[in-house]
Amino acid sequence: MATQANITASLARASGHYEDQYLGLMRRVWEHGSERRDRTGVGTRSLFGETMRFDLSGGAMPLITTKRVYWKTATRELLWFLTGDTNIRPLVRQRVGIWTDWPLVKYRAATGEEIGMEEFSNRIAEDESFAARWGELGPVYGKQWVDWPVYLPAGDGLYRKGEGVNQVAQLVDSLANNPGSRRHILEGWNVAELDSMALPPCHKTYQFHVADGKLNGLMFQRSCDIALGLPFNLWSAALLQVMLAQQVGLQPGEFTWMGGDVHLYLNHADLVAEQLTRTPQGAPRLTILRKPDSIFDYQIDDFAVEAYTPQAHIAAPVAV
Template sequence: MASQLEDRTDADDRSPHYEDQYLSLMRRIWTEGSERSDRTGVGTRSLFGQTMRFDLSDGQMPLITTKRVYWKTATRELLWFLTGNTNIRPLVQQRVGIWTDWPLDKYRRATGEDISAEDFSQRIAEDAAFAEEWGDLGPVYGKQWVDWPTYVPAGDGLYRKGEGINQVAQLVASLRDNPGSRRHILEGWNVAELDAMALPPCHKTYQFHVADGKLNGLLFQRSCDVALGLPFNLWSAALLQVMLAQQAGLEPGDFVWMGGDVHLYLNHEALVREQLSRIPSGSPRLELLRRPDTIFDYTIEDFAVHDYTPQAHISAPVAV
């Protein structure tokens, strides 16, 4: 396999492209990664502790070009996180199905009904009671981001639930009022609530740094499905950084991505082979069409991407 996946950045005579980092990571995992069993039973090839860096100035974004990335779908997911909602109903009503597999699997196991994903999503979208019972994911990303739970003394050694912490609002205020702080952090890994989540947070910790009027960002991802998840994660994290920069009156700087367990699923071989045969091209740009009053007021219509001409979509199964 290794001999068939030569490093295209060395094999062709062209200028470096930001996407070369992603393709090089994919190649290293597939040719050098340790083969491991995993939670899903599918199996992976994995490396530990990988890093990429992208320049977000002048509207640049780490949008993968060697296959189509549905950036509007990823954006709708990010906007959903910012609402604090943990039910998939608002997503499926926008025809976003990236979180449907987990509640669908739970429903099938609980009821024995071999319902299709399409029929399940339709019931979630049309039936509020059904969505309330079967569509919730537990306290996943958005809940932790904007409503991190707190507990206050209630007497006799007991505690009651207090007002939740809106980390995102606090982060924006901190970037504006105390830009030199080393505590510009957004955290999703709430140890006390991990077992209640459909999936513990993969992109778990964000940190930001202000220098020379620019907002730099870092995402640490504990677990990363490089073939399917990472293209979405790169776009979403960079977009969040751009939105934060706009709200704080800063310019976007560098975006640093760090991965812990960085892997490719064994059943993604066809995708890996196809994508590594392609050459990245183009330089898509993001334009923010307005500046909302708060970071919670963005809509999908506020974002435009120019000069994005990706190659064809490559499908692959999701490991649940």
């Protein structure tokens, strides 16, 4: 018996444009979601347990067209994750500000200085010692992906820190050398370190599956901001899948997105109203211009997107 999620995904695919799934999810949550208080104090409308599926063959990507998605910004963030860095300075120096709100709030609270975003970002970019003190996010995504901490017995009930686990490197190796495994998993939810993170991972778990020469991927997102976060998350997760496929000599297959708490913030009403009046258009395609020696060697100039003609950007506030 088909589940409601499968029926919804099938209907969306049959409608002719991959983005109809996204817009349908936005409408469903806004019209039928339960209104809830949340960590930020803004409030949300929320549904639980949603699914979308996207075919990545032939360079297809789930790139939202009903508003502009800055895919290069999302790509720079993904490449930053793969370095294992947890300080915003490398992002800020590339003019990527998507993680700056959290350190800025912390700085203002600690110092009482009502510094603006631009001035704070400039100080992070220009002053290495300032960035070291105020630009740190704690052990967020990249740290868990490539340096998951390991503690070894050192006697007398004590432990010493051992060499961290590079989950990404292990994932590439397992896909290449043990494709039939059911353990192709990348995990960000390190329970022991959640309280040290500026924001616990939202896109927390990835799993991959090899079949018929294709790499299929699944990403589970525990908390999903549909309006601002999800367009970035869809692009980044699909891009990671495509990069992995290239590294191990497979073709990209299907990308499945699964959401736990899927929500729209109440102060995004204008964005929702505007975006739901728009019609998806076009079929953007991704090309990777070279194959680097490893998953860690990609650069922003390695990626090209063609036939992307998005409609105008829609601004909305970030809930911190």
